Amino acid sequence: MMTDNIEILIDRIEDFSGLFKRIQLGNLDANVNVANYPFFNPKEILLLTEFFVVQNFNKIDATLIINEEIGWYITGIKLIDFCNTNFKIPHTQEQSISTAIPIMRIDVSKMDEYIHNALGFFSKYCNGKDIDILSICISEIINNVNDHSKSPHDAYIFSQYYPNVRQIKFAISDLGVGIPATVNSFLESKKQERLGDIDALKWALQKGKTVKSQLHNMGAGLDNIKTFLEGVGTLEIYTEDVYCKLFRNGKISFSRNPIVYFVGTLIEITIDVAKLDEKDETILDEFVL
Template sequence: MPANKVKVITVFNFPYGFNDLVSLDLNSSKFEKIVIDLSRMDFIYPSSVIVLAAYTISMATKDITVEVYYPRPNEVKEYLVEIGFRQFCMNNLDTNFNISNYNSTNSLIPIVRLEKERLHEYIQFIKKEINNYSTGKDLSAIEICISEIINNIYDHSNGRAFCFAQYYKKKSEFVFSAYDFGIGIINQVKNFLKDPTPKEPIEYLKWAMTLGNTSHSTQHNAGKGLDNIVSQLNSNNSELTIYANNTRYTSKENTHKFSNNPINHFEGTLIEIKISIDNLPNLELEHIEFDF
Protein backbone atom coordinates (compact mmCIF):
# COMPACT_ATOMS: atom_id res chain seq x y z
CA MET A 1 0.00 0.00 0.00
CA PRO A 2 1.48 3.43 -0.95
CA ALA A 3 2.75 5.44 2.02
CA ASN A 4 0.54 8.41 1.14
CA LYS A 5 -2.51 6.18 1.60
CA VAL A 6 -1.56 5.32 5.19
CA LYS A 7 -2.17 7.65 8.14
CA VAL A 8 -0.56 7.04 11.55
CA ILE A 9 -2.38 8.61 14.50
CA THR A 10 -0.89 8.56 17.98
CA VAL A 11 -3.49 8.20 20.72
CA PHE A 12 -2.88 8.47 24.46
CA ASN A 13 -5.01 9.16 27.49
CA PHE A 14 -8.42 10.80 27.10
CA PRO A 15 -9.21 13.62 26.58
CA TYR A 16 -6.03 15.42 25.48
CA GLY A 17 -4.51 12.43 23.73
CA PHE A 18 -7.48 11.99 21.37
CA ASN A 19 -7.24 15.29 19.48
CA ASP A 20 -5.60 13.86 16.35
CA LEU A 21 -8.06 10.98 16.11
CA VAL A 22 -11.19 13.04 16.68
CA SER A 23 -10.04 15.82 14.33
CA LEU A 24 -9.72 13.42 11.40
CA ASP A 25 -12.43 14.06 8.78
CA LEU A 26 -13.50 10.53 7.93
CA ASN A 27 -16.06 11.64 5.34
CA SER A 28 -13.41 13.21 3.11
CA SER A 29 -10.49 11.01 4.11
CA LYS A 30 -8.36 9.72 1.22
CA PHE A 31 -6.51 7.24 3.39
CA GLU A 32 -6.97 3.53 2.80
CA LYS A 33 -5.43 2.55 6.11
CA ILE A 34 -5.22 4.25 9.49
CA VAL A 35 -2.80 3.04 12.13
CA ILE A 36 -3.78 3.91 15.70
CA ASP A 37 -0.51 4.04 17.63
CA LEU A 38 -0.95 3.34 21.35
CA SER A 39 2.77 3.38 22.18
CA ARG A 40 2.34 6.44 24.44
CA MET A 41 -0.58 4.95 26.37
CA ASP A 42 0.43 3.23 29.60
CA PHE A 43 -3.06 3.01 31.12
CA ILE A 44 -6.51 3.03 29.54
CA TYR A 45 -9.69 4.32 31.17
CA PRO A 46 -13.32 3.46 30.24
CA SER A 47 -13.73 6.80 28.42
CA SER A 48 -10.72 5.99 26.22
CA VAL A 49 -12.04 2.50 25.48
CA ILE A 50 -15.47 3.57 24.23
CA VAL A 51 -14.26 6.54 22.15
CA LEU A 52 -11.55 4.38 20.61
CA ALA A 53 -14.13 1.69 19.83
CA ALA A 54 -16.58 4.17 18.30
CA TYR A 55 -13.99 5.67 15.96
CA THR A 56 -12.48 2.30 15.05
CA ILE A 57 -15.92 1.03 14.00
CA SER A 58 -16.74 4.29 12.19
CA MET A 59 -13.52 4.11 10.16
CA ALA A 60 -14.03 0.45 9.30
CA THR A 61 -17.57 1.09 8.05
CA LYS A 62 -16.10 3.62 5.60
CA ASP A 63 -13.89 0.88 4.09
CA ILE A 64 -10.78 2.15 5.86
CA THR A 65 -8.45 -0.56 7.13
CA VAL A 66 -7.73 0.04 10.82
CA GLU A 67 -4.67 -1.27 12.65
CA VAL A 68 -4.30 -0.81 16.40
CA TYR A 69 -0.56 -0.79 16.99
CA TYR A 70 1.35 -1.71 20.13
CA PRO A 71 5.17 -1.49 20.03
CA ARG A 72 5.47 -4.39 22.45
CA PRO A 73 3.32 -6.47 24.79
CA ASN A 74 2.08 -4.21 27.58
CA GLU A 75 -0.76 -3.85 30.07
CA VAL A 76 -2.92 -1.80 27.68
CA LYS A 77 -2.74 -4.50 25.01
CA GLU A 78 -3.47 -7.24 27.54
CA TYR A 79 -6.42 -5.27 28.88
CA LEU A 80 -7.96 -4.68 25.44
CA VAL A 81 -7.55 -8.36 24.61
CA GLU A 82 -9.14 -9.31 27.92
CA ILE A 83 -12.25 -7.17 27.40
CA GLY A 84 -12.71 -8.45 23.85
CA PHE A 85 -12.04 -5.08 22.19
CA ARG A 86 -11.07 -6.49 18.79
CA GLN A 87 -13.98 -8.93 18.75
CA PHE A 88 -16.40 -6.16 19.73
CA CYS A 89 -15.22 -3.78 16.99
CA MET A 90 -15.08 -6.37 14.21
CA ASN A 91 -18.59 -7.63 14.90
CA ASN A 92 -20.24 -4.19 15.11
CA LEU A 93 -19.71 -3.13 11.51
CA ASP A 94 -23.11 -4.11 10.14
CA THR A 95 -25.18 -4.85 13.22
CA ASN A 96 -25.14 -4.40 16.98
CA PHE A 97 -23.05 -7.03 18.75
CA ASN A 98 -22.15 -7.36 22.40
CA ILE A 99 -19.69 -9.59 24.21
CA SER A 100 -21.52 -12.52 25.82
CA ASN A 101 -18.62 -14.70 27.01
CA TYR A 102 -16.83 -12.37 29.37
CA ASN A 103 -14.31 -13.80 31.83
CA SER A 104 -12.46 -10.69 32.95
CA THR A 105 -11.51 -10.61 36.62
CA ASN A 106 -10.97 -6.84 36.50
CA SER A 107 -13.86 -5.27 34.61
CA LEU A 108 -17.28 -4.93 36.13
CA ILE A 109 -19.47 -4.32 33.07
CA PRO A 110 -18.36 -5.28 29.52
CA ILE A 111 -18.30 -2.81 26.66
CA VAL A 112 -21.71 -2.74 24.98
CA ARG A 113 -23.45 -1.00 22.12
CA LEU A 114 -26.79 0.12 23.46
CA GLU A 115 -30.07 -1.02 21.99
CA LYS A 116 -33.03 0.92 23.33
CA GLU A 117 -35.36 -2.05 23.34
CA ARG A 118 -32.94 -3.87 25.66
CA LEU A 119 -32.51 -0.95 28.06
CA HIS A 120 -34.38 -2.56 30.95
CA GLU A 121 -32.47 -5.82 30.54
CA TYR A 122 -29.17 -3.94 30.49
CA ILE A 123 -29.97 -1.98 33.66
CA GLN A 124 -30.96 -5.19 35.44
CA PHE A 125 -27.65 -6.73 34.39
CA ILE A 126 -25.79 -3.71 35.78
CA LYS A 127 -27.64 -3.93 39.08
CA LYS A 128 -26.77 -7.60 39.40
CA GLU A 129 -23.09 -7.02 38.64
CA ILE A 130 -22.55 -4.06 40.94
CA ASN A 131 -24.13 -5.98 43.81
CA ASN A 132 -21.04 -8.20 43.71
CA TYR A 133 -19.11 -5.25 45.13
CA SER A 134 -21.74 -3.81 47.44
CA THR A 135 -20.14 -5.01 50.70
CA GLY A 136 -23.18 -3.79 52.59
CA LYS A 137 -23.34 -0.47 50.72
CA ASP A 138 -26.48 1.13 49.32
CA LEU A 139 -25.93 1.16 45.54
CA SER A 140 -29.10 3.03 44.61
CA ALA A 141 -27.09 6.12 43.58
CA ILE A 142 -25.17 4.05 41.01
CA GLU A 143 -28.36 2.50 39.67
CA ILE A 144 -30.11 5.88 39.37
CA CYS A 145 -27.13 7.58 37.71
CA ILE A 146 -26.61 4.86 35.10
CA SER A 147 -30.31 4.74 34.33
CA GLU A 148 -30.44 8.52 33.88
CA ILE A 149 -27.28 8.54 31.75
CA ILE A 150 -28.60 5.86 29.42
CA ASN A 151 -31.95 7.61 29.01
CA ASN A 152 -30.18 10.92 28.38
CA ILE A 153 -27.93 9.26 25.81
CA TYR A 154 -30.97 8.02 23.93
CA ASP A 155 -32.46 11.49 23.93
CA HIS A 156 -29.51 12.64 21.83
CA SER A 157 -28.21 9.48 20.16
CA ASN A 158 -28.52 8.37 16.57
CA GLY A 159 -28.18 4.72 17.52
CA ARG A 160 -24.42 4.57 18.04
CA ALA A 161 -24.15 4.71 21.81
CA PHE A 162 -21.46 2.81 23.70
CA CYS A 163 -21.07 2.00 27.42
CA PHE A 164 -18.22 0.58 29.46
CA ALA A 165 -17.45 0.43 33.18
CA GLN A 166 -14.62 -0.53 35.49
CA TYR A 167 -14.39 -1.17 39.19
CA TYR A 168 -10.96 -0.34 40.64
CA LYS A 169 -10.58 -2.51 43.69
CA LYS A 170 -7.58 -0.78 45.25
CA LYS A 171 -9.29 2.62 45.19
CA SER A 172 -12.77 1.16 45.72
CA GLU A 173 -13.86 3.35 42.80
CA PHE A 174 -16.53 2.63 40.21
CA VAL A 175 -16.18 4.40 36.83
CA PHE A 176 -18.93 4.31 34.19
CA SER A 177 -18.66 5.96 30.76
CA ALA A 178 -21.29 6.30 28.05
CA TYR A 179 -20.60 7.80 24.63
CA ASP A 180 -23.25 9.02 22.21
CA PHE A 181 -21.82 9.27 18.69
CA GLY A 182 -24.83 11.33 17.58
CA ILE A 183 -25.27 15.07 17.15
CA GLY A 184 -24.63 15.76 20.83
CA ILE A 185 -26.42 17.72 23.54
CA ILE A 186 -25.29 21.14 22.27
CA ASN A 187 -26.61 20.69 18.75
CA GLN A 188 -29.77 18.98 20.01
CA VAL A 189 -30.62 21.92 22.29
CA LYS A 190 -29.64 24.46 19.63
CA ASN A 191 -31.97 22.81 17.11
CA PHE A 192 -34.75 22.69 19.69
CA LEU A 193 -34.55 26.31 20.87
CA LYS A 194 -34.10 27.83 17.39
CA ASP A 195 -32.68 31.06 18.84
CA PRO A 196 -32.69 33.93 16.34
CA THR A 197 -29.32 34.92 17.81
CA PRO A 198 -27.28 31.77 18.57
CA LYS A 199 -25.83 31.53 22.07
CA GLU A 200 -22.36 30.44 23.08
CA PRO A 201 -22.14 26.60 23.18
CA ILE A 202 -21.63 26.59 26.95
CA GLU A 203 -25.00 28.35 27.38
CA TYR A 204 -26.75 25.49 25.60
CA LEU A 205 -25.12 22.98 27.93
CA LYS A 206 -26.16 25.07 30.95
CA TRP A 207 -29.71 25.06 29.60
CA ALA A 208 -29.62 21.25 29.33
CA MET A 209 -28.33 21.01 32.92
CA THR A 210 -31.22 23.11 34.29
CA LEU A 211 -33.94 21.17 36.08
CA GLY A 212 -37.09 20.87 33.98
CA ASN A 213 -35.44 21.73 30.65
CA THR A 214 -35.57 19.06 27.98
CA SER A 215 -35.32 19.10 24.20
CA HIS A 216 -36.56 15.55 23.73
CA SER A 217 -37.14 13.54 26.87
CA THR A 218 -38.57 10.15 27.62
CA GLN A 219 -41.26 9.82 30.26
CA HIS A 220 -38.57 8.31 32.46
CA ASN A 221 -36.71 11.53 33.19
CA ALA A 222 -38.91 14.35 31.80
CA GLY A 223 -36.12 16.91 31.97
CA LYS A 224 -34.73 15.77 35.32
CA GLY A 225 -32.01 13.40 34.09
CA LEU A 226 -28.82 15.48 34.21
CA ASP A 227 -29.89 17.38 37.31
CA ASN A 228 -30.76 14.08 39.01
CA ILE A 229 -27.29 12.71 38.25
CA VAL A 230 -25.63 15.79 39.75
CA SER A 231 -27.78 15.57 42.88
CA GLN A 232 -27.00 11.89 43.40
CA LEU A 233 -23.26 12.35 42.95
CA ASN A 234 -22.99 15.48 45.10
CA SER A 235 -24.59 13.61 47.98
CA ASN A 236 -21.58 11.27 48.24
CA ASN A 237 -18.73 13.48 46.94
CA SER A 238 -18.42 11.65 43.64
CA GLU A 239 -17.62 13.09 40.21
CA LEU A 240 -19.44 13.77 36.94
CA THR A 241 -17.83 14.87 33.68
CA ILE A 242 -19.68 15.66 30.44
CA TYR A 243 -17.98 16.28 27.09
CA ALA A 244 -20.60 17.69 24.72
CA ASN A 245 -19.41 18.84 21.31
CA ASN A 246 -16.97 21.70 22.09
CA THR A 247 -17.93 22.12 25.76
CA ARG A 248 -17.10 20.37 29.03
CA TYR A 249 -18.86 20.24 32.39
CA THR A 250 -17.41 18.88 35.63
CA SER A 251 -19.07 18.43 39.00
CA LYS A 252 -17.12 17.33 42.07
CA GLU A 253 -17.65 17.98 45.76
CA ASN A 254 -20.48 20.45 45.00
CA THR A 255 -18.20 22.46 42.69
CA HIS A 256 -19.53 22.91 39.15
CA LYS A 257 -17.46 24.12 36.22
CA PHE A 258 -18.31 24.80 32.57
CA SER A 259 -15.38 25.13 30.16
CA ASN A 260 -14.26 24.54 26.60
CA ASN A 261 -13.74 20.94 25.55
CA PRO A 262 -9.98 20.22 25.38
CA ILE A 263 -10.72 18.01 22.35
CA ASN A 264 -11.21 19.94 19.13
CA HIS A 265 -14.03 18.88 16.78
CA PHE A 266 -15.51 16.45 19.31
CA GLU A 267 -18.66 14.76 18.00
CA GLY A 268 -21.52 13.70 20.23
CA THR A 269 -21.61 13.48 24.02
CA LEU A 270 -19.57 11.52 26.52
CA ILE A 271 -20.81 11.23 30.10
CA GLU A 272 -18.60 9.73 32.80
CA ILE A 273 -19.21 9.20 36.50
CA LYS A 274 -16.69 8.25 39.17
CA ILE A 275 -18.13 6.98 42.43
CA SER A 276 -16.21 6.04 45.55
CA ILE A 277 -17.94 2.98 46.94
CA ASP A 278 -16.61 3.80 50.41
CA ASN A 279 -18.55 7.10 50.35
CA LEU A 280 -21.89 5.40 49.72
CA PRO A 281 -24.21 4.97 52.71
CA ASN A 282 -24.54 1.58 54.34
CA LEU A 283 -27.60 -0.51 53.68
CA GLU A 284 -30.21 -0.35 56.39
CA LEU A 285 -30.40 -3.56 58.41
CA GLU A 286 -33.79 -4.61 57.05
CA HIS A 287 -32.33 -4.54 53.51
CA ILE A 288 -29.58 -7.04 54.34
CA GLU A 289 -30.47 -10.70 53.88
CA PHE A 290 -28.92 -13.60 55.78
CA ASP A 291 -28.90 -17.23 54.69
CA PHE A 292 -28.56 -18.62 58.22
Protein backbone atom coordinates in the same frame (compact mmCIF):
# COMPACT_ATOMS: atom_id res chain seq x y z
CA MET B 1 -2.48 -6.66 9.13
CA MET B 2 -0.34 -3.51 8.98
CA THR B 3 -1.33 -1.06 6.26
CA ASP B 4 0.32 1.98 4.67
CA ASN B 5 -2.09 4.28 6.53
CA ILE B 6 -0.89 7.33 8.42
CA GLU B 7 -0.17 6.66 12.11
CA ILE B 8 -1.97 8.69 14.79
CA LEU B 9 0.02 8.79 18.04
CA ILE B 10 -2.13 9.05 21.16
CA ASP B 11 -0.23 9.83 24.37
CA ARG B 12 -2.81 12.06 26.10
CA ILE B 13 -6.52 12.88 25.94
CA GLU B 14 -5.96 15.80 23.53
CA ASP B 15 -4.51 13.42 20.94
CA PHE B 16 -7.92 11.83 20.36
CA SER B 17 -8.61 15.00 18.34
CA GLY B 18 -6.86 13.28 15.43
CA LEU B 19 -9.45 10.50 15.40
CA PHE B 20 -12.44 12.81 15.48
CA LYS B 21 -10.99 15.08 12.82
CA ARG B 22 -10.85 12.05 10.53
CA ILE B 23 -14.40 11.04 11.45
CA GLN B 24 -15.63 14.52 10.54
CA LEU B 25 -13.66 14.66 7.28
CA GLY B 26 -14.47 11.07 6.34
CA ASN B 27 -10.74 10.35 5.98
CA LEU B 28 -10.52 7.18 8.05
CA ASP B 29 -7.32 5.60 6.71
CA ALA B 30 -5.21 5.67 9.86
CA ASN B 31 -3.48 3.33 12.26
CA VAL B 32 -3.71 4.23 15.94
CA ASN B 33 -0.70 4.05 18.28
CA VAL B 34 -1.58 3.97 22.00
CA ALA B 35 1.59 2.18 23.16
CA ASN B 36 2.56 5.09 25.42
CA TYR B 37 -0.87 6.02 26.74
CA PRO B 38 -0.53 6.13 30.56
CA PHE B 39 -3.86 4.64 31.70
CA PHE B 40 -7.13 3.63 30.08
CA ASN B 41 -10.34 4.64 31.80
CA PRO B 42 -13.70 3.60 30.32
CA LYS B 43 -13.91 6.91 28.44
CA GLU B 44 -10.71 6.26 26.48
CA ILE B 45 -11.87 2.75 25.64
CA LEU B 46 -15.08 4.14 24.17
CA LEU B 47 -13.23 6.82 22.20
CA LEU B 48 -11.22 4.07 20.52
CA THR B 49 -14.34 1.95 20.10
CA GLU B 50 -16.18 4.67 18.22
CA PHE B 51 -13.32 5.28 15.80
CA PHE B 52 -12.83 1.60 15.01
CA VAL B 53 -16.56 1.02 14.61
CA VAL B 54 -16.73 3.85 12.07
CA GLN B 55 -13.66 2.46 10.30
CA ASN B 56 -15.22 -1.00 10.09
CA PHE B 57 -18.54 0.46 8.94
CA ASN B 58 -16.67 2.09 6.06
CA LYS B 59 -14.65 -1.09 5.36
CA ILE B 60 -11.31 0.46 6.34
CA ASP B 61 -8.55 -1.96 7.37
CA ALA B 62 -6.29 -0.50 10.07
CA THR B 63 -4.09 -1.44 13.04
CA LEU B 64 -4.08 -0.61 16.75
CA ILE B 65 -0.45 -0.35 17.92
CA ILE B 66 0.04 -1.31 21.57
CA ASN B 67 2.73 -2.45 24.00
CA GLU B 68 2.66 -5.70 25.95
CA GLU B 69 1.04 -4.27 29.09
CA ILE B 70 -1.68 -2.39 27.23
CA GLY B 71 -2.07 -5.34 24.88
CA TRP B 72 -3.00 -7.62 27.77
CA TYR B 73 -5.78 -5.25 28.80
CA ILE B 74 -7.06 -4.48 25.28
CA THR B 75 -7.13 -8.20 24.52
CA GLY B 76 -8.79 -8.99 27.85
CA ILE B 77 -11.72 -6.63 27.28
CA LYS B 78 -12.04 -7.87 23.66
CA LEU B 79 -11.96 -4.33 22.26
CA ILE B 80 -10.97 -5.28 18.71
CA ASP B 81 -13.33 -8.27 18.59
CA PHE B 82 -16.16 -6.02 19.72
CA CYS B 83 -15.45 -3.37 17.08
CA ASN B 84 -15.16 -5.97 14.34
CA THR B 85 -18.66 -7.27 15.07
CA ASN B 86 -20.57 -4.12 16.07
CA PHE B 87 -20.30 -1.82 13.10
CA LYS B 88 -23.66 -3.09 11.79
CA ILE B 89 -25.46 -5.16 14.41
CA PRO B 90 -25.08 -5.35 18.23
CA HIS B 91 -23.02 -8.27 19.49
CA THR B 92 -21.52 -8.45 22.98
CA GLN B 93 -18.15 -10.18 23.38
CA GLU B 94 -17.20 -12.27 26.39
CA GLN B 95 -13.98 -11.10 28.06
CA SER B 96 -11.37 -12.23 30.56
CA ILE B 97 -11.07 -9.08 32.74
CA SER B 98 -12.91 -10.08 35.90
CA THR B 99 -13.55 -6.54 37.18
CA ALA B 100 -15.15 -5.20 33.99
CA ILE B 101 -18.47 -5.65 32.21
CA PRO B 102 -17.99 -6.21 28.46
CA ILE B 103 -18.34 -3.25 26.12
CA MET B 104 -21.91 -3.14 24.88
CA ARG B 105 -23.83 -1.39 22.13
CA ILE B 106 -26.78 -0.02 24.07
CA ASP B 107 -30.23 1.48 23.54
CA VAL B 108 -33.42 1.67 25.60
CA SER B 109 -34.47 -1.84 24.56
CA LYS B 110 -31.40 -3.28 26.31
CA MET B 111 -31.21 -0.76 29.16
CA ASP B 112 -33.14 -2.64 31.85
CA GLU B 113 -31.20 -5.84 31.17
CA TYR B 114 -27.88 -4.01 31.36
CA ILE B 115 -28.81 -2.26 34.61
CA HIS B 116 -29.96 -5.54 36.18
CA ASN B 117 -26.70 -7.24 35.20
CA ALA B 118 -24.57 -4.28 36.32
CA LEU B 119 -26.18 -4.16 39.78
CA GLY B 120 -25.57 -7.87 40.21
CA PHE B 121 -22.00 -7.59 38.93
CA PHE B 122 -20.90 -4.65 41.08
CA SER B 123 -22.75 -5.73 44.23
CA LYS B 124 -20.03 -8.32 44.93
CA TYR B 125 -17.52 -5.47 45.28
CA CYS B 126 -19.85 -3.27 47.35
CA ASN B 127 -20.89 -5.43 50.30
CA GLY B 128 -23.54 -3.68 52.37
CA LYS B 129 -23.61 -0.59 50.14
CA ASP B 130 -26.63 0.83 48.33
CA ILE B 131 -25.66 0.93 44.63
CA ASP B 132 -29.05 1.96 43.22
CA ILE B 133 -27.33 5.18 42.12
CA LEU B 134 -25.94 3.10 39.23
CA SER B 135 -29.45 2.40 38.00
CA ILE B 136 -30.40 6.07 38.13
CA CYS B 137 -27.30 7.33 36.34
CA ILE B 138 -27.28 4.71 33.58
CA SER B 139 -31.00 5.01 32.84
CA GLU B 140 -30.92 8.82 32.73
CA ILE B 141 -28.00 8.89 30.29
CA ILE B 142 -29.34 6.17 27.99
CA ASN B 143 -32.78 7.78 27.90
CA ASN B 144 -31.21 11.11 26.99
CA VAL B 145 -29.14 9.51 24.23
CA ASN B 146 -32.23 7.79 22.87
CA ASP B 147 -34.31 10.98 22.93
CA HIS B 148 -31.81 13.47 21.58
CA SER B 149 -28.60 12.19 20.02
CA LYS B 150 -29.82 10.69 16.70
CA SER B 151 -26.57 8.71 16.64
CA PRO B 152 -26.00 6.67 13.45
CA HIS B 153 -24.30 3.94 15.48
CA ASP B 154 -26.42 3.82 18.66
CA ALA B 155 -24.47 4.33 21.90
CA TYR B 156 -21.77 2.37 23.71
CA ILE B 157 -21.23 1.64 27.39
CA PHE B 158 -18.26 0.25 29.29
CA SER B 159 -18.02 -0.26 33.06
CA GLN B 160 -15.28 -1.38 35.43
CA TYR B 161 -14.49 -1.68 39.13
CA TYR B 162 -11.05 -0.52 40.34
CA PRO B 163 -10.26 -2.39 43.58
CA ASN B 164 -7.15 -0.39 44.52
CA VAL B 165 -9.15 2.82 44.84
CA ARG B 166 -12.58 1.20 45.46
CA GLN B 167 -14.22 3.01 42.57
CA ILE B 168 -16.79 2.09 39.95
CA LYS B 169 -16.35 3.87 36.63
CA PHE B 170 -18.60 3.73 33.63
CA ALA B 171 -18.79 5.68 30.41
CA ILE B 172 -21.50 6.07 27.77
CA SER B 173 -20.79 7.64 24.39
CA ASP B 174 -22.49 8.32 21.07
CA LEU B 175 -21.62 9.90 17.73
CA GLY B 176 -24.87 11.79 17.35
CA VAL B 177 -25.95 15.37 17.89
CA GLY B 178 -24.16 16.95 20.85
CA ILE B 179 -25.94 18.48 23.84
CA PRO B 180 -25.36 22.15 22.81
CA ALA B 181 -26.77 21.56 19.31
CA THR B 182 -29.80 19.77 20.78
CA VAL B 183 -30.43 22.60 23.25
CA ASN B 184 -30.10 25.28 20.56
CA SER B 185 -32.41 23.43 18.21
CA PHE B 186 -35.01 23.40 20.97
CA LEU B 187 -34.49 27.09 21.82
CA GLU B 188 -34.85 28.08 18.17
CA SER B 189 -38.10 26.11 17.94
CA LYS B 190 -39.36 28.26 20.83
CA LYS B 191 -38.17 31.46 19.11
CA GLN B 192 -35.49 31.93 21.78
CA GLU B 193 -31.92 33.08 21.30
CA ARG B 194 -29.16 30.53 20.63
CA LEU B 195 -26.53 29.92 23.29
CA GLY B 196 -22.80 29.26 23.12
CA ASP B 197 -21.70 25.67 23.81
CA ILE B 198 -20.86 26.26 27.48
CA ASP B 199 -24.08 28.18 28.21
CA ALA B 200 -26.10 25.55 26.34
CA LEU B 201 -24.63 22.78 28.51
CA LYS B 202 -25.27 24.87 31.64
CA TRP B 203 -28.87 25.20 30.48
CA ALA B 204 -29.15 21.41 30.11
CA LEU B 205 -27.80 20.89 33.62
CA GLN B 206 -30.40 23.11 35.26
CA LYS B 207 -33.22 21.48 37.18
CA GLY B 208 -36.36 21.03 35.12
CA LYS B 209 -34.72 21.84 31.79
CA THR B 210 -35.52 19.41 29.00
CA VAL B 211 -35.87 19.56 25.24
CA LYS B 212 -38.19 16.56 25.06
CA SER B 213 -40.60 15.64 27.86
CA GLN B 214 -40.80 11.88 27.50
CA LEU B 215 -42.50 9.96 30.30
CA HIS B 216 -39.19 8.39 31.31
CA ASN B 217 -37.39 11.74 31.38
CA MET B 218 -39.86 14.27 32.79
CA GLY B 219 -37.49 17.23 32.60
CA ALA B 220 -34.95 15.87 35.07
CA GLY B 221 -32.21 14.12 33.11
CA LEU B 222 -28.72 15.40 33.84
CA ASP B 223 -29.85 17.30 36.92
CA ASN B 224 -30.94 14.00 38.47
CA ILE B 225 -27.42 12.67 38.01
CA LYS B 226 -25.89 15.82 39.51
CA THR B 227 -28.06 15.50 42.59
CA PHE B 228 -27.38 11.82 43.24
CA LEU B 229 -23.62 12.09 42.67
CA GLU B 230 -23.02 14.89 45.14
CA GLY B 231 -20.81 13.57 47.92
CA VAL B 232 -20.23 10.15 46.31
CA GLY B 233 -18.80 10.65 42.85
CA THR B 234 -17.80 12.75 39.87
CA LEU B 235 -19.22 13.38 36.41
CA GLU B 236 -17.37 14.34 33.22
CA ILE B 237 -19.06 15.45 30.00
CA TYR B 238 -17.41 15.92 26.61
CA THR B 239 -19.77 17.33 24.00
CA GLU B 240 -19.04 19.46 20.94
CA ASP B 241 -16.61 22.24 22.00
CA VAL B 242 -17.22 22.03 25.76
CA TYR B 243 -15.89 19.93 28.63
CA CYS B 244 -17.63 19.87 32.01
CA LYS B 245 -16.65 18.26 35.31
CA LEU B 246 -18.85 17.89 38.37
CA PHE B 247 -16.75 17.38 41.48
CA ARG B 248 -17.77 15.35 44.50
CA ASN B 249 -18.34 18.51 46.55
CA GLY B 250 -20.96 19.68 44.06
CA LYS B 251 -18.83 22.29 42.30
CA ILE B 252 -18.88 22.34 38.49
CA SER B 253 -16.22 23.56 36.08
CA PHE B 254 -16.66 24.32 32.38
CA SER B 255 -13.88 24.67 29.84
CA ARG B 256 -13.04 24.12 26.19
CA ASN B 257 -13.18 20.48 25.13
CA PRO B 258 -9.58 19.19 24.95
CA ILE B 259 -10.68 16.86 22.13
CA VAL B 260 -10.96 19.16 19.11
CA TYR B 261 -13.41 18.20 16.31
CA PHE B 262 -15.38 16.18 18.87
CA VAL B 263 -18.55 14.49 17.62
CA GLY B 264 -21.50 13.52 19.83
CA THR B 265 -21.35 13.18 23.60
CA LEU B 266 -19.18 11.22 26.03
CA ILE B 267 -20.11 10.96 29.71
CA GLU B 268 -17.99 9.24 32.35
CA ILE B 269 -19.13 8.74 35.93
CA THR B 270 -16.91 7.74 38.85
CA ILE B 271 -18.50 6.44 42.05
CA ASP B 272 -16.53 6.13 45.30
CA VAL B 273 -17.85 2.95 46.87
CA ALA B 274 -16.71 3.96 50.37
CA LYS B 275 -18.90 7.08 50.17
CA LEU B 276 -22.10 5.23 49.29
CA ASP B 277 -24.85 4.86 51.89
CA GLU B 278 -25.27 1.56 53.66
CA LYS B 279 -27.99 -0.62 52.21
CA ASP B 280 -31.28 -0.32 54.10
CA GLU B 281 -32.11 -3.82 55.31
CA THR B 282 -35.15 -2.72 57.35
CA ILE B 283 -37.75 -3.89 54.85
CA LEU B 284 -35.97 -7.20 54.30
CA ASP B 285 -35.77 -7.79 58.07
CA GLU B 286 -39.52 -7.18 58.40
CA PHE B 287 -40.24 -9.90 55.84
CA VAL B 288 -37.86 -12.29 57.58
CA LEU B 289 -39.60 -11.75 60.90
